[in-house]
Amino acid sequence: MMQDTLTHRQLKSLIHVSNVINSKLDIDTIFESIMNETISVVEAAGGGSIWIFDKNQNRLIAKSAQGLFYPQIFRQIKLVSGESMTGMAFAAKKCLIFWDEVEVKQALSTLTPDNRDLLDRAIPSNFHFTSVISSPILQKGKCIGVITLDSFEQSLQFKQEDINLLEAIGHQAAVALEKSSLYNEKELMVRKLSHSIEIHRNLSNLVVNGEGIQSIMDLIHNTIGQHLLLFDEIGELKASACHSTFSVEMTEYMKAYAKQIILTLENSHTISEITINDDTYHLVVLSLGSKLKSLGGLIILSKQKMNEVDIAALEHACTVISLELVKEQAVFETQQRLRGEFVTKLFTGQIDEVLIQKAKNLNFDPNWKYVALIINFEDKLDEQKVFGDYVIRNLLHMVNMPLLGGNSQVTAVRDENQIVALLSLHSRVSSFNIVAEIKELARKLQLQIKNKYSEIDVSIGIGRMKQGLTLVHESFVEATKCIKFLKNYQFDHRILSYTDLGVQRFILQNSQEELLDFIQEVLGPLIQYEQSRKGELLSTLIVYLDQNQNIKKTADSLHIHTNTLSYRLKRIEEILLTDLNDSQPLFNIHLAINIYQYIKDKDTLQKYNS
Template sequence: MKRELSHRQLQMLIQVSNAINSTLNLDMVFNTIMRETLAVIEAADEGYLFLYDPEEDMLVAKSIFLRSNDILSVVRLKPGESMTGITFLNKACTHFPDRDSVYQATRTMSPGNQARLTAADPIFPYSAACAPIMTNGECIGVITLDCFHPHKSFQPEDLQLLEAISHQAAVALEKANLYRAQENSISLLEELNVQMNRQNQLLNRSLEIHQHLARLVLHGEGLQAIFTYLHQLLGKTCLLLDQTGELIVASVEPLPAATQNQLANLRAFLHPLLVKATSLPLPEAPHTLIDCVLFPIGAKANFLGYLVIVTTEALEEVDRAALEHASTVISFELVKKQAIFETEQNLKGQFIEELFAGRMSEQLTEQAKHLQLDASRFYQVLTIHFEADKLDFAELYSLILTVRRHLTQLAADLFLKRFPHGLIVARHDHLILLLSYPQSVAEAEAQRYLKEQCQMFADYVANKKWGLRAAFGIGSVKRGLSEVYKSSEEAVKCLQFLKNYKTGSSYISYSELGGKRLLLQNSADELTDYVLEVLGPLLSYEKSRKREFLQTLAAYVANSLKMKETAQSLNIHLNTLIYRIRRIEEILGISLAVNKHFMDVCLAIEVYGLLEVQVEQRMSQLLSPAR
């Protein structure tokens, strides 16, 4: 200061200093500075304190004492803008002694700020005084005072006092900032302490849960015990699903109706993941759906299924950590079960290959005993083959690999529960079932039951909409293991017949094939040629008709050449039938009374029913004009 403060000014400065040092609250410091400054400088009618924000390069209003409007609370000034900005750049106390100097200073404001100021108070002050708030040679803010009385003005002693107050304000602000920083540090430490305590609790609980789950595994308690523990821990229903969405384990049984509905919706969500890709997509983190949370089990290379928590509430961090531990333990259990399944399948597969090769030996007999197969019982082979029209070989194999454990279990439930002394082997794109019967079994009843189960299996696979189709080849019943290979060969022939010929059924037994077995010894082309040799003239004659004569001939043969029964089955007059049969014999150049002609026609009609598409295509080619 150029000259010392007067006694009165010192008293005022002490008054201001005491007031602004009475609090360390930053907001209160701002207001106290302005209130006390306006109180000790008589010419000041309004005042405001701006602090500089270096990140935005703006002077921002922190405390405002205006006559009627707080428009300056939204005004942000650039350095050099208006009286406050000019003082900020000058870093010195600045006096604007008259309206003209005030007006010239406000002309430096941006258009937006000028509009706001004019809207708030169109009257310019008669004079103004500004003092920078300095700290370590840097300006951190500005105190601005306005005088609106024409007969008042800021005197040199007022400017001197304002400068002294700005120095006190700088000290007070620095202290308040230090206090706020200390408060923030304390708050941060408290928050960190809370987080550390929570992390410790989380770690302790996670360790406790992990140890409990580990004990369950080490004691061989199994998956059901794990899920019972999770239910007790969380108070929520927990489910384990395989890759297809089928339920493996539930923490409560039976499942409530609402949970069963959720499970159906969940399967619908997972279904596209199963059928769209050759390898299942694996979520990297728990996936939240409506009223449930999914935790993936296993790795992408060996995806095993999902842990599902049925809940309408968000899971707490501690519970999520517990479930992640549980997912790891469950994956170990599933991998163990999978390894056991694969080992069993390999051993059974090797046994089946030797058995179906017809090479009985003492070693094979011993293996049969280990598999609890009695060499003196009756056996039958059922082969289930899987096909898919819309998948290539790699996609089909991947899909079968994904669902084969599930399908193997389904086959065991359907076929082995009634006759348990058999075995199932999963091989590539098919399942092989070796069914075992006691001597006392009623064969007709057993075969009827077997076909019913085949239909149930086929319906189940179709309803899953995986894109798979199941076909069943059923060999005949053989006595003793030494004859099983014959039943295996028969089952393969049945599958070949289903593949080559249209039967309208997904299963057939070798005994049902009857004389159709002979068809397997010839190719489809050879059989088509045979049909055309026998029935060709009739098919050619009826090329533009609805195969009326062919239907009549088939009915006549099926009714053993009995006119009355045939006419009744066709719902036609007997004379009409007589005419048709006579005309058919004329077209074919045969007599059905001749045994050879009758046998040829019977066989040709049977083959036509199986190869209708191929025969009609050949007929179209033969009848189309040569190009």
Template sequence: MDYQQKLKSYNLLIKMGENITSSLNNDEILDYILKEVIAVFPAADAGVLYLYDEAQDILRLQSYAGFDGDILLKNIPPGVAISGTTFARKKSVIINSVEELKEYIKATPDIPLERFTRGMPFDEYPKAIMSTCLIIHDQIIGVITVDNYGLAQKFSEEDMELLKAAADYAAIAIFQSNMIKKEKYYIKELQKSKQDLEKMLMIQNHFTDIILRETGFPGILDYLAEIIAFPVVLYNILLEPVGHSQNGADCQLPASFLNFSRYNEFVKNKLKNIMPYKVEQETYFISPVIGKNKLLGFLVVFPGTQELGEVEKLALSYASMVAAQEWLKQDAVFETAQKGKGDLFHGALSGFIDKSLIQHAEKLGLDYRDYFGVIMVKKGFSTPDSSLEEAAREDKLLKDIISLLGRYSINGIVIPERNLIYVMVSFPKSTKTGQKKIIEIGCEILQLNENIQITVGQLYENLSNLSKSYTEAWECFEILDKYPMASKIINYEQLGILHLILKLETDELNSYIDKILKPLLDYDAQKDAGLLDTLQAYISFNKNIKNVAENMNIHYNTAYWRIKKAEEILHQDFGNTQDWFNVQAACMLYGIINRNEGY
């Protein structure tokens, strides 16, 4: 290298140093270094610069000059091609002939020699190549390679020293740029964290205000929906909506969520973290609502195909805690009210009505002089639910019955005890159809759940007589236990004298039934004539043959013939009061003991 060339090289290094310390743009400084290096070497007319991606274990092209970009390898594994081999060997190399190049790339047969052309017209293989590593803090971070395609000059060791010096500057520039990028990133993250913290403090303060203003679930859900800009719905653990934001009225969880293993994990283990649940393109963010170590329900966000940010997720978690507090508060108020109602109910059953009990009844909107009756509801949840879900179903049934009484404007109280729910109803003296209404209420309660049985006592005047209705309803359950019936509701008034008869031993009842009905049962068994069914319908429709025929979908004459035939076989006169009573009683007892439909 002559004096002029050395001077030019030193000026290049000085100029590089000045530019590196003044530039903050990593891409610009790398392009500048590569172009200046090519310019300073008489034997160089092209070059590439690769940086190492440690995470992917690959060299990525960062800058090039003198090449058609389409022909260059954008990503090179260590040990592949010139730059990859230099990186893998951690050793600089000078190649001054095509023969040396062929020898050098033997280790990478997948890269043909043709790849070393520049992809330009009248191109040829490089006559000389020089490649060295970019090193900072004893760590190789990349490779710079320069090529000579057109000149009949070779690279020297002095050229390599200059290239190494330029590579050191490039490494410093990259390190400096990365440090500045990291610093900017950390500053930005700190600013974002500060903003997020301020936003969360604002959200917490607003939720605290909601609690103090006692706006209940609507206030909590509407504010959360405002923060996250998506609909929100609150569910109990049976996945029945408890409340929703104004924009969440039409939102529904997919049925498949019930079969989702993560849901079962929530119910079983009361997990506390937010769960994203995806169905096709839709995503649902579900946060458990837990109070006093008890899973109360789920708070669900419906963002559609969008995601929730970290602040939004924190807001959802905080809203779940606030919802749990509101839930527990409402439960505490409800339980306190229920205790007071239970005290009144059990006090009235004693039959001793004092001034204190009368005042207690008045506070609950009851007049002790009105008519009172008892409906008993026996819970029989036989589904394989967890105890948590079973408790939720029982709680729902209780509140549904309370809601039912309110819907029908019926004065009453509802008291759960073990596997029973006692419903005490009250009707003013002026009500003429109170007994009919109490039966109707019993039938409505039966529609609330298929796993319950109901008995209804009669109405009695004055709260002091409540125990009579209670005893009647209880006796109906004793009959049900002894003689399970198809019907899930029995009212004491309908039983009439049967409540006395059914207290007899089963053998005695069967003997009575055989005495009256055996000839008819034998005839039906032989002829399959359907006489007993027709007779039972005849009793149910109060001897109206037209209604019997319509109900059984048979001709009037057929119904008439069957009744007359039954009368003949039984040797009973259906027009005789005593005979007809015996036939009615025997048929009803047969239906009850044998669980026929309608009994």
């Protein structure tokens, strides 16, 4: 199973805990079930405990202690905030990991003598802590308790999926406590939850069967009969389930609204009223993920006011959605890591049988044709700015979308502030006009990114198409050269294919100092003349060469008489001590003019003429 997501067994365990929470009212029974399930699926856990903060005693009280403990003694321990691993997680309001005996011992040193004595009596003498995870139970941004897992074996280490599970279990425990309070306060409303239990069971089945986010949204929509919109952590619409009456205009309005509210969510849910097209809706926004790591929000638009039990049931559904989002994100990140490692190795040119086999496992045909693209991003105001993971993740999705086609596929991976994409083309795809097609796709991608992120400058370098994986690294080197050229030299468009490079390849092979030396040698007197007299000889020469030395076309383009042009050309020959009809010096002049036009900082030429 992949490293950063929950295992199938853990996911089933979490669903079982959810069902227990929905089917039992006794909070102590629920806590016992939570600890049983958690310890059973976390291999490194030899014991565990759930602590709830008691306002009257101002202490954390152990409500469940299982595993290698004597519960009747352990439950006598009462911790203040900041005391031991559990108290530290409570104070920090975040998951804390104590990886080894040294860290655990240091944390245990904060125990009061009485609590230390109780702890020593509660654990068999032949066992001692080797590592500990403590995760807070947060309710509406407030820490109300802690779940702690303890390991007693050096050979067993907690894993990232164990931490993910414990954080998810903490969310479930918070829901359980909130629901327990609702049950106690409103017995009449409890009976209404039977419907919510059925919803949750159906949601659980969808998750186990791998149906995905949209199926979950459709189920909730069909059950409650209201408009639902799911937004990610930066307010982008990820999925929706609405009646046909919900127009495109209303969707666009909610997209704009979500960008404001999702980024400022502080509580588990907010309730307000909103007017769209003269219709008033009750708007409920439910947060996804945790306060420390938001995954976005679920927005419900309802004509009728929703009661607390309905909202609590939806919050529970949000737990399932959050888990699915975490799973999708973990799968995406793992795929990115695996493909990124492959693409990075591929671009080094070190091809061997192991890499070829890995290519086949990742669905890369060694005999297909390949083109490397580099999409470079820079902030218009701050070139050194490093973009956040969520921006790069969105950009990666955008790169993957427009480049896909029936006879092609794309693999895009992050490389600092740029994305490296490998375009795979079926071996039967003709190379005829393929460069133009790829450039057109690149232009569409560039426009799409600019429309979404106006503050980002996008440059795209495209290597030449190569037959087979063994030559892919050459295309990558070419794309890199294109990006280098776009960064260092003046170029009207921010998309450049290596196929289009002519004299520019000469530029890439030399330092700017060497290029300036060459320009000075060939054009220096003319540039100096222009700087001192602000004439039009240099621009005339550029147009003359662009028009293939055609006198009439050049004169028409400059809007001057042919006699005037002839005079200017004669003056240019005098200044440069050359004959524009002599092919050898003309070649050097033509080359120097081309390079001169690409030099961004032409003022640097002044030092050669001063």
